[in-house]
Amino acid sequence: MTPTFFANVRQRLFDGRLTQGQVDGMNAIMSEWKASGDGDDRKLACILGEVFHETGKTMQPVREVGRGKGHLYGAPDGQTHQTYYGRGFCQVTWKRNYALAGEKLGLDLLNNPDLALQLDVSATILIRGMLEGWFTGKKLADFFSAAACDWEGSRAIINGHDCAENIAGHCQAFHLALSAKTEQPSLPMTKATVSAVQKQLALLHYPVGKVDGRYGTMTRDAILGFQADNKLLKTGKIDRALLDALKDGKPRPLSLDRQTATASDLKGRAPVQAAKAVQATGVGVAAVSVAGAAVQAVVSAGPVIVSAPVAHTAASALAHGWPYLALLAGGVVFFLLGRKVVSSLTNEFRRGQLI
Numbered sequence: 199m200t201p202t203f204f205a206n207v208r209q210r211l212f213d214g215r216l217t218q219g220q221v222d223g224m225n226a227i228m229s230e231w232k233a234s235g236d237g238d239d240r241k242l243a244c245i246l247g248e249v250f251h252e253t254g255k256t257m258q259p260v261r262e263v264g265r266g267k268g269h270l271y272g273a274p275d276g277q278t279h280q281t282y283y284g285r286g287f288c289q290v291t292w293k294r295n296y297a298l299a300g301e302k303l304g305l306d307l308l309n310n311p312d313l314a315l316q317l318d319v320s321a322t323i324l325i326r327g328m329l330e331g332w333f334t335g336k337k338l339a340d341f342f343s344a345a346a347c348d349w350e351g352s353r354a355i356i357n358g359h360d361c362a363e364n365i366a367g368h369c370q371a372f373h374l375a376l377s378a379k380t381e382q383p384s385l386p387m388t389k390a391t392v393s394a395v396q397k398q399l400a401l402l403h404y405p406v407g408k409v410d411g412r413y414g415t416m417t418r419d420a421i422l423g424f425q426a427d428n429k430l431l432k433t434g435k436i437d438r439a440l441l442d443a444l445k446d447g448k449p450r451p452l453s454l455d456r457q458t459a460t461a462s463d464l465k466g467r468a469p470v471q472a473a474k475a476v477q478a479t480g481v482g483v484a485a486v487s488v489a490g491a492a493v494q495a496v497v498s499a500g501p502v503i504v505s506a507p508v509a510h511t512a513a514s515a516l517a518h519g520w521p522y523l524a525l526l527a528g529g530v531v532f533f534l535l536g537r538k539v540v541s542s543l544t545n546e547f548r549r550g551q552l553i
Contacts, residue, residue, distance in 0.1 A: 199224055199225055222257075223249070223287075224246065226320075227245060227257075227325070234325050239377060243372040244328070247366070249324065251365045252289045253287060262291070278308050286324065287324040288356055299314070303326075333356055340355075350363055350365075385437055387413050391436060393410070395417070396411070396420075397409050402449045402450060419434075421440065424450075425440065427450060430443055
């Protein structure tokens with residue numbers, strides 16, 4: 199197993215941390231695979247995915263929880279006085295399966311079933327058993343060939359269809375890790391490079407904030423999200439693998455709620471609140487200007503309104519009221535600007551460019 203493989207499975211399957219036991223177990227499986235396998239990484243991934251499930255992520259040969267209590271195979275055998283509950287990487291169960299594995303390997307597993315807990319023995323039983331169909335009659339070649347790749351169906355090699363969908367996901371994660379390329383060195387974080395990455399991420403619905411050529415928290419989070427969605431090694435860095443993937447990247451799927459969001463759905467977000475405040479300011483300024491202009495017109499024109507010509511009255515009102523008209527125009531501009539910003543933010547949210 200390579201460092202790149204372990205870096206990938208650590209992130210994908212083991213919550214960011216691997217124990218020495220987990221590493222040793224996977225190395226033992228790989229060693230046996232090199233000796234007995236056929237080089238098809240899909241089959242190796244299937245084997246690892248089964249072990250991940252059967253051992254509860256320990257990747258070590260383990261005894262069945264409860265040691266078969268409540269099952270027919272959980273009672274001691276009348277001849278050997280041994281109990282053939284699940285043991286090992288693949289939880290070999292039932293006397294007939296211990297007998298078959300013992301015969302194939304030249305070991306007395308009937309009288310010494312705990313031999314199946316030894317790392318090398320368990321790895322051999324696991325891999326040869328899945329290759330040759332010891333457990334259920336189904337084997338790896340039934341599900342993986344030039345014409346077939348059935349992750350979910352391959353569960354039948356070990357145990358029917360129990361947890362098949364979940365285990366298929368584990369198998370595929372291992373396959374991605376086995377296929378991963380060595381981590382590539384980061385590229386220089388020039389403003390032009392960062393801007394280009396930000397622009398492409400934004401087009402693919404990964405929020406980066408402002409496209410400004412600065413590598414900040416939002417840009418790093420967007421890169422990590424894209425790397426995770428596209429099965430790249432999660433580094434948060436700009437490297438050649440990221441740039442290549444961005445060229446053919448598919449937009450991140452957006453929920454229907456996001457695609458149909460309205461301004462009212464975003465009212466709790468700071469940028470929208472600020473834009474709404476600008477709108478409200480515009481309305482307030484316009485209202486004050488209208489009221490002020492009306493009062494000024496009445497005061498200025500009151501004494502002469504009966505006798506003065508209409509043109510003179512209008513000119514007088516305009517002369518005294520122009521500051522209010524300017525204020526009204528400013529209020530309208532504020533309102534329209536705020537509305538435009540809200541509309542722009544709503545559209546950005548719908549496209550996935552605003553968190």
